[in-house]
Amino acid sequence: xxxxxxxxxxxxxxxxxxxxxxxxxxxxxxxxxxxxxxxxxxxxxxxxxxxxxxxxxxxxxxxxxxxxxxxxxxxxxxxxxxxxxxxxxxxxxxxxxxxxxxxxxxxxxxxxxxxxxxxxxxxxxxxxxxxxxxxxxxxxxxxxxxxxxxxxxxxxxxxxxxxxxxxxxxxxxxxxxxxxxxxxxxxxxxxxxxxxxxxxxxxxxxxxxxxxxxxxxxxxxxxxxxxxxxxxxxxxxxxxxxxxxxxxxxxxxxxxxxxxxxxxxxxxxxxxxxxxxxxxxxxxxxxxxxxxxxxxxxxxxxxxxxxxxxxxxxxxxxxxxxxxxxxxxxxxxxxxxxxxxxxxxxxxxxxxxxxxxxxxxxxxxxxxxxxxxxxxxxxxxxxxxxxxxxxxxxxxxxxxxxxxxxxxxxxxxxxxxx
Numbered sequence: 001x002x003x004x005x006x007x008x009x010x011x012x013x014x015x016x017x018x019x020x021x022x023x024x025x026x027x028x029x030x031x032x033x034x035x036x037x038x039x040x041x042x043x044x045x046x047x048x049x050x051x052x053x054x055x056x057x058x059x060x061x062x063x064x065x066x067x068x069x070x071x072x073x074x075x076x077x078x079x080x081x082x083x084x085x086x087x088x089x090x091x092x093x094x095x096x097x098x099x100x101x102x103x104x105x106x107x108x109x110x111x112x113x114x115x116x117x118x119x120x121x122x123x124x125x126x127x128x129x130x131x132x133x134x135x136x137x138x139x140x141x142x143x144x145x146x147x148x149x150x151x152x153x154x155x156x157x158x159x160x161x162x163x164x165x166x167x168x169x170x171x172x173x174x175x176x177x178x179x180x181x182x183x184x185x186x187x188x189x190x191x192x193x194x195x196x197x198x199x200x201x202x203x204x205x206x207x208x209x210x211x212x213x214x215x216x217x218x219x220x221x222x223x224x225x226x227x228x229x230x231x232x233x234x235x236x237x238x239x240x241x242x243x244x245x246x247x248x249x250x251x252x253x254x255x256x257x258x259x260x261x262x263x264x265x266x267x268x269x270x271x272x273x274x275x276x277x278x279x280x281x282x283x284x285x286x287x288x289x290x291x292x293x294x295x296x297x298x299x300x301x302x303x304x305x306x307x308x309x310x311x312x313x314x315x316x317x318x319x320x321x322x323x324x325x326x327x328x329x330x331x332x333x334x335x336x337x338x339x340x341x342x343x344x345x346x347x348x349x350x351x352x353x354x355x356x357x358x359x360x361x362x363x364x365x366x367x368x369x370x371x372x373x374x375x376x377x378x379x380x381x382x383x384x385x386x387x388x389x390x391x392x393x394x395x396x397x398x399x400x401x402x403x404x405x406x407x408x409x410x411x412x413x414x415x416x417x418x
Contacts, residue, residue, distance in 0.1 A: 001039040001046070002114045003107075003136035004053030010036035023058050024067070024074050024097045034065030041065070044134075048114045054104040054138040054145070057096020061110070068099075075100040088157065091143035105147040105157075107138035108174045112151070116181055123185060130259075137174065140167040142202075151177070164204060179230075188232040192258065196248060197225040212334040218293045218305035218314055219334055231258075235278055244287045245307055246274045254278075265372050266393060290351075292358050301410065306355040311344075313351040325351075361410035365398040 011023055012033035019026025034040070039047035048063050059077055061068045076097050082090045088105040115135055122131050139146075144163035146156045150173045160166050175195060182191055200222040203214040213219025227246070229235060246254075253271035256263050263271070276283035295303040305314045310329035316322065324337040325348055338344055356362060364379045371377060371392050379399035382388050386402070389395040395403035404410070 001044040001134045001136070002048050002111045002118070003050075003134075004138050004141075005039060005049040005136070006052055009038045009051065012036065022076075022097055024060065024071065031067040031071065035062060038062065038065045046118055048111075049136075050107075050138070053136075053141055054107050055141055055143065056094050057098055059092070059096065059098025059102040059104075061099070069101070073100050074098065075102070077102065086148050088148040089145060091145040093143050104138070104143065104145040108170060109147065109151060111135055111137065112174055112177050115178060119181055119185065135178065137171060140164060140171060146170055164202070165206075188230070191231070192255065193230040194251065195226070195228040198248065200224060210333050216295060218295055218303045220312075220328070220332065222295075223293050229278065234258075236280075239281070241277060241281060243281065244274075244277065244284055245291045246272070246277075246288065247291060250274055250288075269393065269397070290354050290358060292355060294360055301360055304355060304359055306351050306358070308347075308351050308354070311347060311351070313348065313355065315355070362398075362400050364401050367398075369394050369398050 011018055012030050012035060013028040014030050014033070017028050019028055023029060024031065035051075039049060046064065048061055048068070050061055051058060057077070060074075074097055077092050077095060079092050079095045082092070082103075084090055084103050084105060088103070090102065090104045092104070115133060118131075118133060122129070144167055146163050146166035147170065148155070148157050150156055150170060152173075154173060156166050156170045156173075157163070158166065159169055179193060182188055182193065199215045200211070200217075200220075201214055211219070211221035211224060213221035215222055217223075225248075227248075247270075249268075249270050250272050252268045253263055253273035254275050256268075257273045257275040272286065272288055274287060276285070277287055290306055290308050292304065292306045294301055294305075301317055303314065303316055305312055307328075310327050312326045312328055312334070314324045314326070314334075316324075322337070323339055324334075325339040325341075325344055326334045326336065327338060328334070330336075339348065366379075368376045368378060371394055379395075379402055382392075382395040382399050382402045389399075389403035396405060400410075
């Protein structure tokens, strides 16, 4: 794993309380020890990462969980811009500790080098073993700080109208470098390459932009992302799949099926394989009929939406706004609300019902529940002994008012507008 971790971890603090403003030099920290709950604790053999990408301290890399610079080689960085030796401008949004050599402009190129080293080591020591490399780029996240030049001397900063677009250009170079490394080693016939993003774009409009919304919203601009996959000799070349929708969470089941690895019963409850759909547009059996998105603010559900076919239902919860129905086939910009169209009344009711089922605040089922051990129970069985909620995930999924771990999120959840 190389790059931005940002999934939470714990710093080693055997000497006392963690120092928020000085995590590296604080008296309670001991960085001769590895961090806790980092990449190496969940299965990665090799890692080189920062805790929060480039946007927040500590501005330091960790190798296999261990701080990758001497404690004497640290600096306290103030918020601001710093001109590097090559003329690139490193930027910090937040003050904090980190390596004295920190340079946000070099982040992505460091990841390329680390990935190349990993591939070299793997091919020389374990050439017959499979590998999985997860490369989480720091750009194009803010602060937008493009390097002056890429590895090969290609100018980056100042090529386009703004830093954001320059970084998109650098990202293209980075992806090209990584794919070339796989190609040069002759691995494209037995390696799956996946490129995607974990959220929609920023609140920046460019000529030709058509999607409404941005990161953190349920509109298409907030969560519709590219997904490009390559597996030479197996996946069709140059084809597009757009008639059905998938989520990033579906990659788990999909890659497991392609690799011939079984998914444990209690794992990946929200992952649906689309492996057969990759092979052919006609293979739609088992794909999602619905897919939902949610936005949380201050511990409450603020907005939610659900897709079904070409239609999308949006609920504005906290602001008590009007719900909306859009036909994305004719209105990808989500500008024409069809919610009051009598023609779609039954469709809207159907989508409301399904949204409640798959959403963060589902109603308790009245049906008999088949547990993972094969036994059948009802929600009342969990209510009689709440410890059963910890042992059987079905309680969390189907008896939410009893076993829900995040029931505080749903305390302000209003009834469906019907």
